[in-house]
Amino acid sequence: MPDPRGRVDLRSDTVTRPTVAMREAMAAAEVGDDGFGDDPTVRRLEAAFAELVGKDAGLFVPSGTMANQIALRALGRPGTVVLCGRRQHVVVREVAAAGTNTAVQLVTFDDDDGTVDPGELVRWQADAQQGWAPPSAIFVEDTHGEAGGRVWPLERLHEVAAIGLPVHLDGARLWNAAVASGASPAERAAPATLVTACLSKGLGAPVGSVMAASADLVALARLERKRLGGTMRQVGILAAAGLVALDRIDRLADDHVRARTLAEGAARRWPGSVDPELVDTNIVRVEIGDPAPLLAHLAAAGVLAVSGSATSVRFVTHADVDDADVERALAAIADGPEPT
Numbered sequence: 001m002p003d004p005r006g007r008v009d010l011r012s013d014t015v016t017r018p019t020v021a022m023r024e025a026m027a028a029a030e031v032g033d034d035g036f037g038d039d040p041t042v043r044r045l046e047a048a049f050a051e052l053v054g055k056d057a058g059l060f061v062p063s064g065t066m067a068n069q070i071a072l073r074a075l076g077r078p079g080t081v082v083l084c085g086r087r088q089h090v091v092v093r094e095v096a097a098a099g100t101n102t103a104v105q106l107v108t109f110d111d112d113d114g115t116v117d118p119g120e121l122v123r124w125q126a127d128a129q130q131g132w133a134p135p136s137a138i139f140v141e142d143t144h145g146e147a148g149g150r151v152w153p154l155e156r157l158h159e160v161a162a163i164g165l166p167v168h169l170d171g172a173r174l175w176n177a178a179v180a181s182g183a184s185p186a187e188r189a190a191p192a193t194l195v196t197a198c199l200s201k202g203l204g205a206p207v208g209s210v211m212a213a214s215a216d217l218v219a220l221a222r223l224e225r226k227r228l229g230g231t232m233r234q235v236g237i238l239a240a241a242g243l244v245a246l247d248r249i250d251r252l253a254d255d256h257v258r259a260r261t262l263a264e265g266a267a268r269r270w271p272g273s274v275d276p277e278l279v280d281t282n283i284v285r286v287e288i289g290d291p292a293p294l295l296a297h298l299a300a301a302g303v304l305a306v307s308g309s310a311t312s313v314r315f316v317t318h319a320d321v322d323d324a325d326v327e328r329a330l331a332a333i334a335d336g337p338e339p340t
């Protein structure tokens with residue numbers, strides 16, 4: 001669906017707008033009070049997600065951020081540490097919510113390539129036997145946003161699971177990981193005790209994330225959702241869009257091809273700024289120095305991006321970006337400013 005304001009919006013895959021089919025499904029949705037477990041459309045979405053990722057039960061939640069906070073409360077025991085990558089969303093992009101919502105401390109490990117070295121996690125566990133803070137869970141992010149949408153090698157996820165601690169998989173972009181790796185969502189989620197995926201990113205639903213795990217753990221997560229004020233009422237209206245979103249997973253392959261094309265254009269204009277071979281999915285991070293001049297240049301050409309850090313610009317492809325949009329962005333990149 002083209003941008004109604006004629007822009008090429010590459011700021012995030014969260015800018016997608018619901019499709020006509022989603023809006024129709026929302027208008028027609030059968031609803032009930034989900035606080036009483038009485039919304040049939042929500043039940044269908046939760047069951048569909050649980051089946052897709054090979055778990056017993058599912059839970060619809062308002063956002064990926066709330067899913068991570070629920071996971072911290074459900075898996076992280078007070079007075080313990082949760083082990084995670086240094087630049088994961090739960091660490092850097094949730095306004096340090098772990099400190100106020102939970103009684104656990106996050107311990108972080110290098111995740112430059114998007115993954116964490118399982119050996120380092122094992123080492124922490126061994127040190128914990130000698131009096132270091134005890135770990136209660138491991139959080140991983142796949143695909144890893146700050147690393148540029150990198151996909152975890154599946155064997156590595158299994159190595160993390162083999163450590164024996166509960167694993168939360170922040171799969172906001174689990175679908176992208178599945179499509180890029182050729183493994184099914186269930187195969188990608190198999191190493192995880194608890195898994196989350198977002199419906200409101202590349203799949204285009206307006207709102208919502210889904211979690212899945214064993215029935216007991218989902219019952220606990222449901223309570224934590226309530227504690228955080230995330231219980232909703234006739235929310236089948238949103239779940240209906242989520243069900244349509246689940247039928248769109250295959251389309252993400254197009255986003256990945258377009259992201260690679262953008263990366264190639266950026267690498268031609270600024271050699272060394274990005275390695276297109278490392279663009280696994282739909283996120284492109286271009287190391288350019290001060291992002292402001294490039295962002296202003298792009299905006300003047302009707303192309304929106306965001307700073308990925310103090311020294312990078314981030315482009316994200318999604319359902320509302322087509323080949324013509326990529327061509328327009330490439331033209332703007334081709335006469336972009338010198339790096340600072």
Ligand SMILES: Cc1ncc(COP(=O)(O)O)c(C=O)c1O
Nearest residue numbers: 063064065066089141145170172
């Ligand atoms: C990896 C990851 N986890 C969690 C979230 C949070 O999702 P939401 O924006 O729905 O709170 C995001 C959002 O971009 C994300 O990229």
